[in-house]
Amino acid sequence: DTAVSQTPKYLVTQMGNDKSIKCEQNLGHDTMYWYKQDSKKFLKIMFSYNNKELIINETVPNRFSPKSPDKAHLNLHINSLELGDSAVYFCASSRGTSGSNFGDEQYFGPGTRLTVT
Amino acid sequence: SQQGEEDPQALSIQEGENATMNCSYKTSINNLQWYRQNSGRGLVHLILIRSNEREKHSGRLRVTLDTSKKSSSLLITASRAADTASYFCAPKLTFGKGTLLTVNP
Numbered sequence: 001d002t003a004v005s006q007t008p009k010y011l012v013t014q015m016g017n018d019k020s021i022k023c024e025q026n027l028g029h030d031t032m033y034w035y036k037q038d039s040k041k042f043l044k045i046m047f048s049y050n051n052k053e054l055i056i057n058e059t060v061p062n063r064f065s066p067k068s069p070d071k072a073h074l075n076l077h078i079n080s081l082e083l084g085d086s087a088v089y090f091c092a093s094s095r096g097t098s099g100s101n102f103g104d105e106q107y108f109g110p111g112t113r114l115t116v117t
Numbered sequence: 118s119q120q121g122e123e124d125p126q127a128l129s130i131q132e133g134e135n136a137t138m139n140c141s142y143k144t145s146i147n148n149l150q151w152y153r154q155n156s157g158r159g160l161v162h163l164i165l166i167r168s169n170e171r172e173k174h175s176g177r178l179r180v181t182l183d184t185s186k187k188s189s190s191l192l193i194t195a196s197r198a199a200d201t202a203s204y205f206c207a208p209k210l211t212f213g214k215g216t217l218l219t220v221n222p
Contacts, residue, residue: 004159033210041203043160043212056210090159105150108159 003027004109006091012115013081020077021112023091031055032074033092033106034066043090049074081116088113121149121189121206121213129219136196138216140189140206149182151191154203154215163191163204196220 004025013019025032033056034046047066048056054066063079078085091109124139140149148167152160166173166182166189173180179192193200196218203215 035212040214042214043205045210048210092160105162105165106152106160107162108152110159111157 003107004091004093006089006109006112008112009110010113010115012117014117015081015083017081018077018079019081019114020075021089021091021114022073022075023109024073025091025093025107026072027093027095027107029093029095029107030071031094031096032068032071033094034074034076035090035092037088037090037111039087047074047076078114081114083116086114086116120211121208123204123206123213123216125216126214127217127219129221130196132196132198132220132222134196134220136193136200136218136220138191138204138218140191140208140213142187142189142206142208144187144208146184146208149189150207151178151180151189152205152207152212154205156202160205160212193218198222 007022031050033048035043037043045058046060049068051071052068065077068074088111090111092106094106121140121142130136148165150165151163153163154160164175164180166180177194182189198220200220203217205212205215
């Protein structure tokens with residue numbers, strides 16, 4: 001069984017469109033994350049939710065809006081897509097939150113490669 | 118947020134040799150983790166070392182942590198071609214650019 005799954009795996013769209021990426025984890029974890037990995041392989045945290053509540057919101061344009069309908073799902077909606085949004089987006093989950101006694105071991109999804117043309 | 122910086126950026130070795138990668142960070146941490154990423158795939162957790170630990174082993178992996186120097190190292194012994202990947206350290210939730218390790222058969 002896939003622990004952390006993301007859909008779609010590839011997404012090609014035009015500038016100005018709105019798109020969503022879905023993430024689901026079946027590990028029973030309380031915390032989920034979205035990361036962006038750019039062409040230089042730099043992996044940057046975007047958001048983190050713990051039990052459906054936003055706990056980390058890095059400096060990300062407000063065109064990006066995460067939504068957590070339940071603690072097993074964390075979706076990422078992007079409005080008015082721009083060329084610079086092209087990247088691979090990774091979802092991850094962990095049992096606890098950063099700095100908790102559970103540690104931060106994260107399980108990553110396979111990634112969604114977004115290409116904006 | 119805190120970012121780990123891996124060094125070197127790229128490392129190429131022969132199968133059977135050992136590979137050492139280093140990580141530096143800036144502020145205090147509770148723990149530090151190392152991850153591997155195969156090309157085009159998600160990251161896979163390798164090992165977590167807590168701030169009160171100095172060394173940890175897992176199979177062919179050995180991780181050290183020096184909190185006074187804010188640095189960590191990952192040693193892979195007896196490397197294999199399948200170890201070819203990018204390796205990232207994560208002092209907290211932000212990763213660096215990683216070290217691209219190539220193990221030549």
